[in-house]
Every structure is written in structure tokens, then in C-alpha cells.
Amino acid sequence: MQSGRQVSTSIDATVPTAARMYDHYLGGKDNYAADRAACEELDRVVPSTRALALNNRRFLQRVVRTLTQDHGIRQFLDHGSGLPTQDNVHQVAQRVDPTAHVMYVDIDPMVLVHGRALLEQDERTAVIQADMRHTEEIFSHAETRRLIDFSQPVAVLFNSVMHCIPDSETDGPPALVRRVAERLAPGSFMVLCQLVSEDPEVRDFVTGFMDQATQGNWGRVRRQSDVAAWFEGMEILEPGLVEVSTWRPDSEVAPRQLTQEWIEFGGVGRIR
DSSP states (O other), X not given: OOOOOOOOOSOOTTSOOHXXXXXXXXXXXOOOHHHHXXXXXXHHHOTTHHHHHHHHHHHHHHHHHHHHHHHOOOEXXXXXXXXXXXXXXXXXXXXXXXXXXXXXXXXXXXXXXXXXXXXXXXXXXXXXXXXXXXXXXHHHSHHHHHHXXXXXXXXXXXXXXXXXXXXXXXXXXXXXXXXXXTTSOTTOEEEEEEEEOSOHHHHHHHHHHHHHHXXXXXXXXXXXXXXXXXXXXXXXXXXXXXXXGGSSOSSTTSOOOOOOSSEEEEEEEEOO
């Protein structure tokens, strides 16, 4: 039995969401005053957050390009995909191969509205609204079954979203990763990263702030060792588990995360 918060079809502009805050940090326009105010408050304690969001987006683009070009992946299942922005997963993948299929999943109703408007002309891409912990619902959804053949390798993305999931023996990140990995064909990939800090004061402040700001739609900032445990049994692609701006950068002068009060940490694992 999978738990999870209720999936709402209405948009509440007064309560910040992680998706809309991320959109604001990326320079998007699909956010509200409450989201921007939450970002300003967060920046007072962790001022590197905007740079962190931008570097994480670049990491996602490099990962998708690498998996498409170097490993022949043509199917992507993106959990907690967030609001559409420049160079989305399907755009990066289809630049390599126009036949690539991408399934986006997010609980935020605003993502569904904007995603459907963007993708309505693309038969190889779709978006559904669901709690990312509801694996059976996601995998059995008609749109997922239309686009994704799970008998073949697929890349499953949990990019900068695990910090939105509370700890739970049945639905926390370790259980979720195991549940999804068990359904994937050998040669599939899992992309996993989340916000981490080795400073307990930073972890406690951001966790408490985001939990209050989003009215409970948050998990916690974790440690690098927590993320590393999720990759148990997988073959980790080089350069291993790292701060994501250092994962196969495009050049020696590519943007790096310069401050370390918290970082986006993770990597890519291959299902054996």
C-alpha cells in the first residue's frame, strides 16, 4: 500500500511549491508572489540556491545527452519533472534521435496544464499528474504504457526531487528506488540526485523552512551517505557520485558550484 499526499487538480497561488520555486530560480515566469517570497527568504540563509538550480538543470541536460548518445537510451521516465523550461528532457533526447520517447510525471497541477499545452503536438512525449511514490499508478497509466516499453532499457529520472519525499520504510527514497529498479530491464539507468549538506544547521533550517512554506509537501535535506546508499547493486557511471556541476562538464570553464553550504549530489546508475 503506497501512501502519499492527495493529488489536487486546483492551483493554490498562496502556497509555494518546489516546482514553481525551481521555475523562478531558472528565470521562468510560471510562478507566483508566494513562490518568489519563499525563494527570497531561502536565499538569506543559503544564497547559492539560484546557482545550484541552474547547475542542476545543466547536469540533467548532460545526463540525457550522454544516455542518448553513448548508451542508446530512447525512453525516459522523468519523475517530478517540474514546469517546462528551455531544453527539456524530450528536446535534448530528440535532438540526438527524434524518435525518443519521454514520459513526464509531476504532482503539481500547474505542471500538467503547462506541460500538456507544450506537448500536445508531440506524440512521443506526454505528461501525467501523479505522486512520484505511486509507482504502480505511474507504470500502469495508459500514457506510460503507450510511450514506454519496460521490456527494453529505459532511463528513470529522479532529478533534484528526492528531498521532496519524507522518510518512510514503505515510500521513502530507498524503498521507492528499489521498487522502481525491480521493474526495469537490465541495461536501464537510474538518475538520482538531491540536495545534501554536511552541516546539520543548514539541513535543519532548510528542511524546516521548506516543510512550513509548502505546508508539508517536503521531505528533508540529507547527507551524501544517504544518497550513496540508494545506488546499492547498481553500476555507477564515471565520475561516480559527485556534486552535479562536476559530472562530465562540457568544458573546463563550465559553471561550477562555488559554495558548499549545500549542494546537489548524485549520479547515474546502471541496472545490472
